[in-house]
Amino acid sequence: MGGGWLGVVSGRRxxxxxxxxxAQRWGPGGRRIAGAVIVAVIWAGTSGCGRDxxxxxxxxxxxxxxxxxTIPSELAQxxxxxxxxxxxxHGFSAVESFEVPGGDSANLAGIVGLRDVxxxxxxxxxxxxxxxxxxxxxxxxxxxxxxxxxxxxxxxxHDVTIELSGGTTIGAADEGCLAEGRKKIYGSVKTYLWITxxxxxxxxxxxxxxxxxxMMAANVSYLTCMTHKGVSTTGLSNTLDIxxxxxxxxxAAHEPPGAEEISMAIADAECQQSAELAKVANEAIxxxxxxxxxxxxxxILDIAAARKEALARAKSTxxxx
Numbered sequence: 001m002g003g004g005w006l007g008v009v010s011g012r013r014x015x016x017x018x019x020x021x022x023a024q025r026w027g028p029g030g031r032r033i034a035g036a037v038i039v040a041v042i043w044a045g046t047s048g049c050g051r052d053x054x055x056x057x058x059x060x061x062x063x064x065x066x067x068x069x070t071i072p073s074e075l076a077q078x079x080x081x082x083x084x085x086x087x088x089x090h091g092f093s094a095v096e097s098f099e100v101p102g103g104d105s106a107n108l109a110g111i112v113g114l115r116d117v118x119x120x121x122x123x124x125x126x127x128x129x130x131x132x133x134x135x136x137x138x139x140x141x142x143x144x145x146x147x148x149x150x151x152x153x154x155x156x157x158h159d160v161t162i163e164l165s166g167g168t169t170i171g172a173a174d175e176g177c178l179a180e181g182r183k184k185i186y187g188s189v190k191t192y193l194w195i196t197x198x199x200x201x202x203x204x205x206x207x208x209x210x211x212x213x214x215m216m217a218a219n220v221s222y223l224t225c226m227t228h229k230g231v232s233t234t235g236l237s238n239t240l241d242i243x244x245x246x247x248x249x250x251x252a253a254h255e256p257p258g259a260e261e262i263s264m265a266i267a268d269a270e271c272q273q274s275a276e277l278a279k280v281a282n283e284a285i286x287x288x289x290x291x292x293x294x295x296x297x298x299x300i301l302d303i304a305a306a307r308k309e310a311l312a313r314a315k316s317t318x319x320x321x
Contacts, residue, residue: 153173225275
């Protein structure tokens with residue numbers, strides 16, 4: 001998504017919906033294989049639900065919703081560790097780390113490109129600049145690959161599904177080591193699916209927040225700040241396009257960012273912070289989605305409680321020797 005405004009998480013377009021495969025699999029010797037879990041991430045059109053000014057969101061419910069939209073890295077890291085241990089029990093090696101989705105800041109709007117100033121100072125635009133070497137080409141599936149697939153994701157067709165309020169169905173394997181990791185950390189595969197997809201559910205219900213007065217004002221503030229810092233951009237997504245042109249695949253994972261990359265990343269992060277992009281976007285989602293939030297209050301509170309329990313299990317798993 002290039003050009004003008006805030007970028008949002010997106011992927012392959014299907015029937016008006018952006019769909020992407022979010023999980024990664026680990027093959028023998030650490031080889032990555034395309035994942036099986038499908039996560040739909042939606043930026044709805046302009047027809048989202050109208051705001052009922054008489055509906056007031058309970059502060060505790062709002063806090064719970066914001067907590068769910070934060071995906072701590074410990075959750076994915078612990079899930080990966082349990083999955084890797086399970087694969088080793090089946091005789092397969094597995095990598096010890098993988099790309100961790102999410103972040104430590106609430107991001108109900110699914111904005112792509114949000115960054116912390118301190119992270120920008122040390123990592124620059126790592127998601128763009130770090131070069132990922134392609135996996136060696138394979139010449140077809142071997143018996144070992146087949147056995148690995150079964151160990152990893154179980155037998156085909158043994159999935160758990162949830163249905164979002166907009167009608168989208170999302171599923172994940174209920175067998176195999178990946179499912180074992182999710183069950184141990186999240187309590188169940190279904191709980192994992194709800195924790196990782198509730199934010200997109202409200203985005204679907206709310207619709208497009210980009211034309212709300214506060215969001216437009218925040219974008220102007222961001223653009224003005226970036227101009228003062230010497231970066232000519234039309235919006236956050238355009239800033240990422242500029243960074244991609246300058247730094248895409250420019251360094252290996254072990255190489256630190258260069259001075260130009262760090263400078264631009266810090267400017268970007270500081271302007272996002274100054275304009276309060278994430279805060280304003282979260283408030284716009286809550287404001288426009290107040291009725292949806294009230295209608296789903298019990299579900300939100302239950303999922304937030306499950307996420308808290310999952311994080312405690314994740315930290316315990318990671319702290320074990």
